[in-house]
Amino acid sequence: MSDRVYIALEDGYLGLESISGEGRMTLRLVAEPQKPEALEGEDEEFCLGSYGQLFLQDPPSPLPLTGVRAVVDEGPDTDDPAVRCIEFTFGGSQVLFADPSYYFGIRLEGVGAYERWLADHQSTLAPFGPWRELTWTP
Numbered sequence: 399m400s401d402r403v404y405i406a407l408e409d410g411y412l413g414l415e416s417i418s419g420e421g422r423m424t425l426r427l428v429a430e431p432q433k434p435e436a437l438e439g440e441d442e443e444f445c446l447g448s449y450g451q452l453f454l455q456d457p458p459s460p461l462p463l464t465g466v467r468a469v470v471d472e473g474p475d476t477d478d479p480a481v482r483c484i485e486f487t488f489g490g491s492q493v494l495f496a497d498p499s500y501y502f503g504i505r506l507e508g509v510g511a512y513e514r515w516l517a518d519h520q521s522t523l524a525p526f527g528p529w530r531e532l533t534w535t536p
Contacts, residue, residue: 400434400503400504401415401416401418401434401498401503401504402414402415402416402431402432402434402503402504403496403504403506404428404431404446405486405494406460407427408460410427410428410429410430411427411428411429411430411431412425412426412427412428413425413426413427413428413431413432414481414484414496414498414504416498416503416504417480417498420480420498421482421498421499422471422480422481422482422498422499423480423481423484423496423498423504424480424481425481425484431446449506452506453492453493453494453506453507453508454488454492454494461488461489461492462488462489462536463486463487463488463536464487464488464489464490464535464536465485465486465487465490465533465534465535466484466485466486466487466532466533466534466535467484467485467512467531467532467533467534468481468482468483468484468485468531468532468533469481469482469483469484469515469516469519469529469530469531469532470482470529470530470532471528471529471530481498482498482499482519482529483495483496483497483498483499483512483515484496485511485512493508493509493511493512494506494508495507495508495511495512495515497511497515516531
């Protein structure tokens, strides 16, 4: 598992990066995946692998993004909100959920994970204040 996940887009990548030890992550558009600082040594190699087949059945052609649901909080700096979890829906039915509170990095799951996360965190006090849900559909 990793503290960084990339989703390939038509033009570039969406980078999801865990904020160490906080159970939160940032999202940003990047031109290409970046080598983690932990692999900066001479003997270290960086390579990418696809999890698409595990979560999205790796369709022959890319599916359109048809929905996003996310839980955000204000963070220690109110000008810098962070994502507590996020769910992407592709093609109306294929789901990729990302949770940065996993010990080994960003945990990826499929259908139903967003609802389980909400149920598990209903009574949890957010360390950076209350959280709220955001949704997007085209």
